[in-house]
Every structure is written in structure tokens, then in C-alpha cells.
Amino acid sequence: MSTPILRDSSTSLYEQIAHQLLEEIQRGAYEPSGKLPSEAALGQRFAVSRVTIRLAVGKLSDDGVVERKQGKGTFVAAKQVRHGLDALRSFHEALLLQGLKPSMRVLDHQLQPVPEALSGLFADAGHCLLLERLHFVDDEPIALGRSHLPAELANVLWREAEHRPIYSILESIIGSPVTRADMTIRAQEADRHLAQTLKVKRGAALLVMERTSYFADGRCCDRTTFFIRPERYAFVLSGVFKSGPAH
Known part of the structure; x- marks a missing residue:
């Protein structure tokens, strides 16, 4: 179950979304393929702009949690x-x-x-x-x-x-x-x-x-x-x- 995004929170929207996606990844929500929904689908789910979703996914990418594959989408990063x-x-x-x-x-x-x-x-x-x-x-x-x-x-x-x-x-x-x-x-x-x-x-x-x-x-x-x-x-x-x- 998704945690509602708090729009008046001191934590930015993209950080809240990144944290929620991280929890879902840790629960294995995107196995077995490891592919995350598209930016458009995530934007619709969280009712935010694609820019906000891009920032959230970018944070996960910077942290090594996900990896973007050109022309294929965003995937959970392979376990190190x-x-x-x-x-x-x-x-x-x-x-x-x-x-x-x-x-x-x-x-x-x-x-x-x-x-x-x-x-x-x-x-x-x-x-x-x-x-x-x-x-x-x-x-x-x-x-x-x-x-x-x-x-x-x-x-x-x-x-x-x-x-x-x-x-x-x-x-x-x-x-x-x-x-x-x-x-x-x-x-x-x-x-x-x-x-x-x-x-x-x-x-x-x-x-x-x-x-x-x-x-x-x-x-x-x-x-x-x-x-x-x-x-x-x-x-x-x-x-x-x-x-x-x-x-």
C-alpha cells in the first residue's frame, strides 16, 4: 500500500517519492524483471509532474539503487x-x-x-x-x-x-x-x-x-x-x- 505524499511537508516531494520507491524495491515489488514503471505512469500515480519524478528517480540512480538503460527504461540495480x-x-x-x-x-x-x-x-x-x-x-x-x-x-x-x-x-x-x-x-x-x-x-x-x-x-x-x-x-x-x- 502506498504512503500518501505530504504536499505541505518539509521533505520535498521528490525525496518522499524516492523514499517510497526505495521501500518498494526493498520489498521486491518490482521483481522478477526489476523494471520500474515509466515516468509518465509514476507521475500519474503520485499526481506530480514528470520533472518531479525525474528528480526522484535521479536520486535513486545517484545512490546506486536503480540504473537507467537507454531505450529500455529504469531497472533495480544489480546486487553488488x-x-x-x-x-x-x-x-x-x-x-x-x-x-x-x-x-x-x-x-x-x-x-x-x-x-x-x-x-x-x-x-x-x-x-x-x-x-x-x-x-x-x-x-x-x-x-x-x-x-x-x-x-x-x-x-x-x-x-x-x-x-x-x-x-x-x-x-x-x-x-x-x-x-x-x-x-x-x-x-x-x-x-x-x-x-x-x-x-x-x-x-x-x-x-x-x-x-x-x-x-x-x-x-x-x-x-x-x-x-x-x-x-x-x-x-x-x-x-x-x-x-x-x-x-
Whole structure:
């Protein structure tokens, strides 16, 4: 049920309308398509001008609640994925823990000589497995993962195991748990291949997470670079201030 708009309120009309639309979005009123009514329909519903509706929708857009799609209308913005950096978990697991429905598709897997840049990580190995997997949320590509893994994983039937997290496969094949990972995060422009794969414009900014994982005995078991669409993904780290003498 709609809340009446108070025309003598100190809160402007467009802010009241934006707040009411936000409450409706949070209740799931516009699912499953996520499309909001047209500006004309909203103007008629609230008995206000189209300018007022445009201001209300603009506020929701500025707040990241909705997104305007040229020629298609206004839609509820896709939920942003939050990846905690204070726990060791796979990319796929981080998506599952948020109640999302992620999926993966294997794009390529091949045994190859260890690249010179990674020779220090895979010191005793002549070859490693290169694996590329595309991660989806709601059937929309969100990240491309490019992994270098121990050669022992070359015989994995990847088409059958493409929905299993890398860490789970590593532990089941190698028989040793993954206990540590170092991560770095940077930005990079999408080249032609990344743009086509992730369905973004060439030159668009991407988040790049580089993860190096290790078994309990110190051996490197995984070097993966994730190329991530930043509008759908955020890295989160919780910190605690340590008490100490004042400076």
C-alpha cells in the first residue's frame, strides 16, 4: 500500500517519492524483471509532474539503487557482490555465501610449460595447468579467472567439475589443505578479449585481483588472476584498532 505524499511537508516531494520507491524495491515489488514503471505512469500515480519524478528517480540512480538503460527504461540495480578479504575462501564460495546463484563456465584448460614469471612459485615443476573460467551471477558475466595450477590437475574432467571451487579440487586431488593466500588488488583497462568476454566496453576499468595460494607445507598451489567488473563487486576488509599509548 502506498504512503500518501505530504504536499505541505518539509521533505520535498521528490525525496518522499524516492523514499517510497526505495521501500518498494526493498520489498521486491518490482521483481522478477526489476523494471520500474515509466515516468509518465509514476507521475500519474503520485499526481506530480514528470520533472518531479525525474528528480526522484535521479536520486535513486545517484545512490546506486536503480540504473537507467537507454531505450529500455529504469531497472533495480544489480546486487553488488561483497568479497571479504579476512577469510580464506574461493571466489565461487564468496558468491554462494551471499545467497546468490553463481555459475561457472570453463573457457580453456591446457598443460603448458611453467611461465618464466612463475618459475619461483612452481620451482620443481616443468609444467603447470592453465585454466580459464568465466564466473556468472544471474547469468551475467561478472569475472574471468585465469589460473595456473599444479600439473596433477591436468586429468580433471573440467566440464564435469566446472562448478566446484578450485580449493576443493586442489585438496581432493593433492590431498593437502590450502592454508594461506596472498592477494593484491589493482585496476586495469579492459583489452579487446576481456571486453568481449565480460561484456563491457573496450578500455573500461576492471578490478584485478591476483591471488597466490599455498599448501600447509609452503608449496604454491595456485596463482589466479581475476578480472572483475567493478560495478558488481566490492572487496571488504574489517579492521580492529589496537589499544596503545596515545601519540
